[in-house]
Amino acid sequence: MREGLAFLKKFKLIENLVHESECEFSKYSFLCFEMRLVENLLLKTTRWSVSFVLILCLFPLFLGVLPGWKKMQSDFPNYFVSASLIANNENVDSLYHGSWFQNQIYQHGLTERGKFSPFPPPSALILVPFTGFDPLTAKRIWLVFNLLLILPITLLISRIAGIQMIGSLILLLLSGIALVNNLFLGQMYLLLLFMLFSAYFFLLKRSASSTGIFLGSGIAIKYFPLVFFPTLLAERKWKTMLSTVIVFFLIHLITVLLVGMHAYKDFFNTVFFQHLNGNLEGQSAWSASFQSWNSLGHRLFLYDNIENPNPVFPSLLSYSIFKYSILLGLLSASGYLLMKYKGQADFTEASLALSSITVLTLSPAGATYHGILLLFPVTLMTAVLLVREKLKSWIFLLVLLSLIGFLPSFLEKTELFTQSILFKYMRLWIHFTMYLFIYFTLWKICHAYPHLEHKVSANDSGNDRQ
Numbered sequence: 115m116r117e118g119l120a121f122l123k124k125f126k127l128i129e130n131l132v133h134e135s136e137c138e139f140s141k142y143s144f145l146c147f148e149m150r151l152v153e154n155l156l157l158k159t160t161r162w163s164v165s166f167v168l169i170l171c172l173f174p175l176f177l178g179v180l181p182g183w184k185k186m187q188s189d190f191p192n193y194f195v196s197a198s199l200i201a202n203n204e205n206v207d208s209l210y211h212g213s214w215f216q217n218q219i220y221q222h223g224l225t226e227r228g229k230f231s232p233f234p235p236p237s238a239l240i241l242v243p244f245t246g247f248d249p250l251t252a253k254r255i256w257l258v259f260n261l262l263l264i265l266p267i268t269l270l271i272s273r274i275a276g277i278q279m280i281g282s283l284i285l286l287l288l289s290g291i292a293l294v295n296n297l298f299l300g301q302m303y304l305l306l307l308f309m310l311f312s313a314y315f316f317l318l319k320r321s322a323s324s325t326g327i328f329l330g331s332g333i334a335i336k337y338f339p340l341v342f343f344p345t346l347l348a349e350r351k352w353k354t355m356l357s358t359v360i361v362f363f364l365i366h367l368i369t370v371l372l373v374g375m376h377a378y379k380d381f382f383n384t385v386f387f388q389h390l391n392g393n394l395e396g397q398s399a400w401s402a403s404f405q406s407w408n409s410l411g412h413r414l415f416l417y418d419n420i421e422n423p424n425p426v427f428p429s430l431l432s433y434s435i436f437k438y439s440i441l442l443g444l445l446s447a448s449g450y451l452l453m454k455y456k457g458q459a460d461f462t463e464a465s466l467a468l469s470s471i472t473v474l475t476l477s478p479a480g481a482t483y484h485g486i487l488l489l490f491p492v493t494l495m496t497a498v499l500l501v502r503e504k505l506k507s508w509i510f511l512l513v514l515l516s517l518i519g520f521l522p523s524f525l526e527k528t529e530l531f532t533q534s535i536l537f538k539y540m541r542l543w544i545h546f547t548m549y550l551f552i553y554f555t556l557w558k559i560c561h562a563y564p565h566l567e568h569k570v571s572a573n574d575s576g577n578d579r580q
Contacts, residue, residue: 159280167280170287173520178297182257190253190300192228194245195219196238200372201245207376209238210385212395224249232389232479235377236334236369240302253300260297260304267304270311271489275496285489285496288512290519292485301483306336310490313342314466317354326357333358334365338487341469344452345462392478402538404479407440410539426535441476444549448472451553455560460498464556467491467498475549480541485518488548495552498559507555514548 195218199206208214212229219228230238244252264286271282286293296303313328332339346355370378385395392408393399400412400421414426415433452465470491477484492515499508522540536543 159278163280163284167283167287170284173290174287174293174297177291178294179257179261182298182300183254185298186224186226186250186253187299188226188228190256191219191222191224191226191249192230192233193237193241193300193302194249194252195222195224195228196230196233197241198222198245200238201242206238206373208380209235209373209377210380222249229395231385231395234335234337235373235381236365237302237336238373239369240305240335256300257297260300263304263308267308267311267489270308270315271493274311274314275493276500277496285492285512285515288516288519289486289489290516291482291523292488292519295481295483296486299483302335303483303486306332306338307486307489310339310487311493313339314490314494317342317351317462322351322353322357325354326359326361329354329358330361331365334362334369338470338473341466341473344449344469345465348452348456348465349462390478394479397479404481405539405542405545406478406480407476407542408437408478410535410542411437413535413538444472444476447553451556451560455556458560458563460501463494463498464559467494467552468556470494471545471549471552475545480545482522482541485541488515488518491552495555499555502559504555507551511548511551514544514551518544518548 192215195215196206196209199209199218209230212231215230216228219226241252241256244255247255264283268279268282268286271277271285272279275282275285277285292303295301309328309332313325313332316324316328329339329342342358343355345351346358388394392406394404397404398421399409400416400418402409402413411433413422415429415436416422417425417428448468452468455461455464458464468491470487474480474484474487474491492511495511496508499505499511518541521544525537525540528537
């Protein structure tokens with residue numbers, strides 16, 4: 115899907131469907147009601163959509179912005195203290211030593227527990243411009259910056275998905291606890307989401323250098339933007355990949371000069387591979403706070419006299435089979451579908467959406483604030499589904515997004531959450547459901563149009579090799 119199909123065409127398509135259903139109200143009354151509801155809430159700026167936005171805003175306002183303004187919470191102290199050490203030209207050879215870094219937090223007048231693991235070294239540079247302020251003031255400035263980021267993110271969602279700004283804002287707010295915790299904890303993921311959307315936007319503009327700047331910067335601080343590479347490889351965007359790699363290594367070169375090689379050696383020796391394997395320093399492998407198949411496997415199969423005295427089926431072999439079957443199964447299934455989907459007009463959007471939801475579902479340590487990244491595949495799938503007139507599928511996708519955003523937060527307050535593995539890992543189950551939904555939706559599209567590119571998509575571009 116590329117630039118050729120403008121927002122108005124998409125909206126007109128939905129509007130026509132609504133009016134057609136009105137003409138046959140007696141026969142399709144439920145369809146009429148459903149589409150009118152969607153139109154009033156998501157596709158037009160009406161008093162209903164404005165009221166819905168105001169209601170949704172209460173959740174991040176009272177649970178994210180206001181307490182985040184008053185309190186210092188992890189992970190902001192980790193980012194701030196590391197940036198302060200670099201800004202003051204202090205020795206950071208022990209950056210990844212937990213006890214040393216904890217002492218640095220205390221010396222900065224903070225009482226929170228923290229560690230710099232598992233962040234890549236360039237993450238320490240992000241807050242350097244804020245180190246001239248005391249920690250709480252710096253966090254407030256960062257909070258305001260994150261709130262300001264909502265505007266360009268909403269604009270990009272609107273442009274990419276082909277819906278009005280009000281609908282884009284609703285999509286963002288449906289992320290629920292993910293948005294709340296990004297604001298409350300002073301996380302980096304709204305910035306990363308902006309980088310993802312910007313990289314996609316410039317990819318469609320055929321600007322290899324601009325795309326590379328956003329992708330290279332994003333990959334340097336967090337790994338997630340690597341989801342672009344299967345698409346770039348499939349579409350032979352060599353210049354874009356080269357610019358991404360150049361920016362990535364330039365950022366790491368600058369970081370090496372600032373933090374030294376010792377910190378990098380510690381990162382690769384004690385942090386990087388452990389993180390990919392789901393082992394976080396100071397975090398129990400059995401904890402459901404960072405939800406993953408690795409954590410669930412520990413709960414089901416691995417005995418520990420304190421953490422898990424009663425596993426469902428104690429067996430190290432079963433744990434290994436479970437863990438690697440999920441990993442290899444999802445990766446191979448997604449890779450196969452991407453190859454089958456090649457040639458569809460919306461391959462870029464579909465492949466990025468599938469790669470993103472695959473990586474998020476397989477995340478070795480999925481926290482609530484990572485859920486904000488779901489807006490990337492959801493936005494791209496919105497573009498795919500609306501152009502193909504799959505309104506009901508789009509509604510179901512939004513329901514899944516809202517369930518991830520709100521349901522686990524309420525379940526945590528019930529006895530079911532503390533007593534049942536099924537409810538403890540609700541975020542993981544819904545993530546997996548969203549993966550299956552996106553996968554089989556694209557599978558059906560692929561088999562419905564096996565030889566033809568479907569319709570002119572949202573953002574038309576040629577097969578140039580950027």
